[in-house]
Amino acid sequence: MFDVVIIGGGPAGMSAAPSSGRGKMKVLLIDEEKPRNAVTRESHGFLTRDGITPDKFREVGRSDLQKYPTITIQNDRVQSINQLGEHSFKLVTLTGRTVHTKNIVLATGLKETLPDVKNIEQFYGNSIFSCPFCDGWEMKDRSLVLIMENTQAFHLVKLLKNWTDDLVLATNGQYWLDDQQKEILELNNISIIEEKISSLNGDDGELRSLTFEGGKELERTSGFCATHLDNTLPFINELGIEIGESGYITTNMMGQTNIPGIYAAGDIKGPSQLMVSASQGHMVGMGIIANSSEAQFITK
Numbered sequence: 001m002f003d004v005v006i007i008g009g010g011p012a013g014m015s016a017a018p019s020s021g022r023g024k025m026k027v028l029l030i031d032e033e034k035p036r037n038a039v040t041r042e043s044h045g046f047l048t049r050d051g052i053t054p055d056k057f058r059e060v061g062r063s064d065l066q067k068y069p070t071i072t073i074q075n076d077r078v079q080s081i082n083q084l085g086e087h088s089f090k091l092v093t094l095t096g097r098t099v100h101t102k103n104i105v106l107a108t109g110l111k112e113t114l115p116d117v118k119n120i121e122q123f124y125g126n127s128i129f130s131c132p133f134c135d136g137w138e139m140k141d142r143s144l145v146l147i148m149e150n151t152q153a154f155h156l157v158k159l160l161k162n163w164t165d166d167l168v169l170a171t172n173g174q175y176w177l178d179d180q181q182k183e184i185l186e187l188n189n190i191s192i193i194e195e196k197i198s199s200l201n202g203d204d205g206e207l208r209s210l211t212f213e214g215g216k217e218l219e220r221t222s223g224f225c226a227t228h229l230d231n232t233l234p235f236i237n238e239l240g241i242e243i244g245e246s247g248y249i250t251t252n253m254m255g256q257t258n259i260p261g262i263y264a265a266g267d268i269k270g271p272s273q274l275m276v277s278a279s280q281g282h283m284v285g286m287g288i289i290a291n292s293s294e295a296q297f298i299t300k
């Protein structure tokens with residue numbers, strides 16, 4: 001029986017491991033090693049690790065965990081979770097391993113779907129990005145395109161104005177902009193192209209231009225796109241974990257969900273960043289130790 005099983009070994013899961021393992025909890029971290037940021041060449045903004053590759057970040061993180069005999073790492077995928085009782089869960093993995101634990105940390109991140117543009121995956125993470133906080137500095141003051149197929153991430157338009165004065169919004173054949181939005185864009189000197197993109201042109205991940213179905217060509221060497229994000233855990237609903245209005249898991253400050261013994265950290269609580277995910281993971285570890293100490297302390 002483990003005290004804690006952490007599902008997902010990104011910054012959230014890797015931080016939850018030492019913060020609970022150093023509290024003498026018996027911890028198992030299960031990770032299938034498919035992080036959302038794997039496509040990117042450099043990660044920014046994590047203090048002391050600015051510019052690190054996602055692979056190196058993971059390697060350094062895992063080497064920290066390997067120092068602790070309380071922490072075991074398994075490369076695998078959790079397929080199912082069953083609650084057997086209060087603080088009693090059974091997990092089954094893809095390789096057929098069955099594990100029992102008192103606490104679970106969900107740190108599985110998100111899966112993202114790119115806009116429906118041919119070859120976009122060749123450029124994503126190299127010259128087309130999704131998060132201005134992560135890659136805006138590297139793209140600053142350039143002529144940018146923002147590919148956005150619906151209104152959901154309209155805030156990105158406003159955000160990107162912080163990094164460039166030359167922005168074209170390409171809706172890729174989707175006519176979702178209303179008159180008010182068009183007026184606002186015009187006031188802010190943002191051009192709009194609503195035609196479908198027929199190709200992204202460039203080599204080795206470096207964008208050179210976009211061609212539109214009507215034949216128009218737009219020269220741009222970099223840009224951003226709005227991606228669609230999904231939780232990767234079908235068992236969230238089966239366990240009865242509460243989801244907030246934003247569509248993501250809700251927790252208290254220490255990362256505890258509405259189910260005692262189930263915690264969540266990182267992107268699964270809403271798209272975030274390496275540093276934020278790591279800090280949430282760390283808080284979860286502290287929360288587990290605090291709750292377990294409270295439960296065991298003799299008061300009478």
Ligand SMILES: Cc1cc2nc3c(=O)[nH]c(=O)nc-3n(C[C@H](O)[C@H](O)[C@H](O)COP(=O)(O)OP(=O)(O)OC[C@H]3O[C@@H](n4cnc5c(N)ncnc54)[C@H](O)[C@@H]3O)c2cc1C
Nearest residue numbers: 008010011012032034037044078109134266267272273274
């Ligand atoms: C292209 C791109 C560039 C980015 N650049 C930056 C940047 O420069 N700076 C920054 O701060 N942030 C950046 N981010 C955001 C950052 O990567 C995420 O916020 C962060 O990785 C979230 O951490 P996490 O631990 O929650 O999830 P992840 O890092 O996604 O890790 C989740 C892990 O859980 C595993 N997993 C999922 N399901 C299961 C399962 N059932 N069983 C076992 N394992 C499972 C996955 O395989 C994965 O390894 C970027 C994101 C993208 C997409």
